[in-house]
Amino acid sequence: MAPARTRSPALARDLARLDERLSAKPAAHLKVNGLSIGYSTLRGRFHAVEDVSFEVRAGTNLGLVGESGCGKSTVVKALMGLLPEFTGISGEALLDGQNILGLSDAQLEPIRWNRISLITQSAMNSLDPVYCIGDQICEAILAHEKVGKAVAWARAEEMFALVGLPAERLYEFPHQFSGGMRQRAVIAMALALNAGMLLADEPTTALDPIMQSQIMSRIRGIHEHMRRSMILVTHDIAVVAETCEAVVVMYAGKVAESGPTADVLERPLHPYTMGLQNAFPRLPVRGQPRQPLISIPGTVPNLLLPPSGCRFASRCPFATDLCRTTAPQLHTVGAQSAACHYTERADEFRAAAARPETWRNMRVGA
């Protein structure tokens, strides 16, 4: 680690006060109710997210998973107030009881980074190429905390140490960093104000496996240590298994299934969750037979013309006429809930879903 530069007693005192103030911030609680988001496009208006509800309990991590295009980033952008103009939003998102949807930029100003912060997939989009990284982190701190530049810079040095970057590299510009270092710099920035809620949208997807694992370890460690809340968006259900207490599985803009991660992964209720698990490649474990890898046939429906029944029906091996005509409601079973007409047959479905023929015999063609 880089040698900590000697700080004047006054600076050290001010920094300690800032640190104390920031770590006293409570973990945030978030409740999203009936969130629907419609984009206007040249080909018409469509709902990228429809009637999505979930809750992040204070101090816990929630995983948001699903195939690309299912609306994960759209949810995150809505929570950060980053959706394009003319996007239709309905429903509410209560951050510690305050609805943060549809606020003006001025109203969002005290919330963004301070109470809710974001790590995006592409670090390059979050960093300004013309300012050195240290200045960018300081700017975020100075916008919310009444401290001098020197204190903000010292805080930035601490954040760099947390993510394993040497303090002297704060003086460098984004292009001087490798991909992994840039992503760590963005994490340092997102953590700088110790916001109660962190949104991490595929924070490591573009990185190599070792870097992915090292960065996820740091995020997990920091979050456990500071007891923050987090929404982790990913397509990797194993990352969710390692990181999140609860999970929301999205399919084509809607919630397919949600619940405690261990329950959902062990006893999925929704055939889509079962399919995702079957398709997920795993490392062999010595002396243990391994499930074959089974893909989900077919493709995600076009959201401009959403099917009238269950959105998963065209790919579901258990679909019936009811499924094709009537959209299922969310059914609750214990702590889990799933949007499927047949949650009471989940045991039977799970047994069938583990057999490759079940999926292969559907004639839809991937």
Next chain:
Amino acid sequence: MTDTTATRPVIEARDLKTHFQGRTGIFTALAGVTPPVARALDGVDISIREKEIVGLVGESGCGKSTLGMSLVRMYQPTSGSITFSGDDITHVEGRKLKDYRRQAQIIFQDPYSSLNPRLTIGQIIEEPLVIHGIGSATERRAKVERALDLVRIPAAENIHRFPSDLSGGQRQRIAIARALVLEPRFIVADEPVSMLDVSIQASVLELLDELSRELGLAVLYISHDIATVGYICKHVAVMYLGRIVEEGRAEDILAQPLHPYTQRLMAAIPRMDPGEVPERVELRGDVPSPMNVPPGCRFSSRCPYATELCRAVEPDLTDQPGGQRVRCHIHDDRAAKARPELERPQAGRITEIEDAGLLAQTAG
């Protein structure tokens, strides 16, 4: 099951190297300095038989694509040799090269940009036949239909459609059909499922597996998504900075790796079962640039167990009792015997690293 161990390899490379000349910047030109050389592929042996899929894994930039491109002669190797069905094709040119390229095909990662959006599926698959002057129009049409058949895409419905009408998984099947239409014997599949959603990766992997057996293909399957390799490969090689550091049976490499790099690579993969999460030692710094290969063991700048011996002497790839081959002084005592004055690394003993200089050097 047929025993293929007795058959001769379809493709074999010996000490293959492909170096790239760095670009000359204005400063280096003025200073009269020769630009640095990127040792992207720096001495690799590999051999693949009929019906065999060999897996090649490693982080980005370690030289996997360079090996694939060199094997199909899209890149000219700097040294070493490539033998195809017993013939040395390392330096063939002209007609012979064209002949070879027909039999050795490569499929790329991106099914969105690798297909010409203005051509129909039929035209895309026919194009290589036209380029190679193969068959009459009717014969070509039959070959295109057979190729579509092989990748399980109904020809009649799809031959006149455009790539934009197809899903990512279907496009990747078209790319495979395009490679198969020339009836190759060797295929490099360079990250063929990396851009596809997990939900459909399996079907493309399964297809590769079936095709390799049905058509007797030798396949090099390149992937940084290591878990997928275990499903279709018997043999796996792990690359680091231009060289193979470990190779052997897939189940050994994935479940019980010996090389410190492979161990960290496998530990990095997230586990579904919390009870299976392995210990994850933090590595130092980033992967060094192939223009700046560390002396001694190439992994020594990041290896948690590195000692003076590692910095001084590059280990050889050596056979292990279990059948794996590993390039590490922990698993080969010859260098330590020759240089007893240098400390030898030990499994699991984390060493301190003194040089901040190394960090600066490797963060490129």
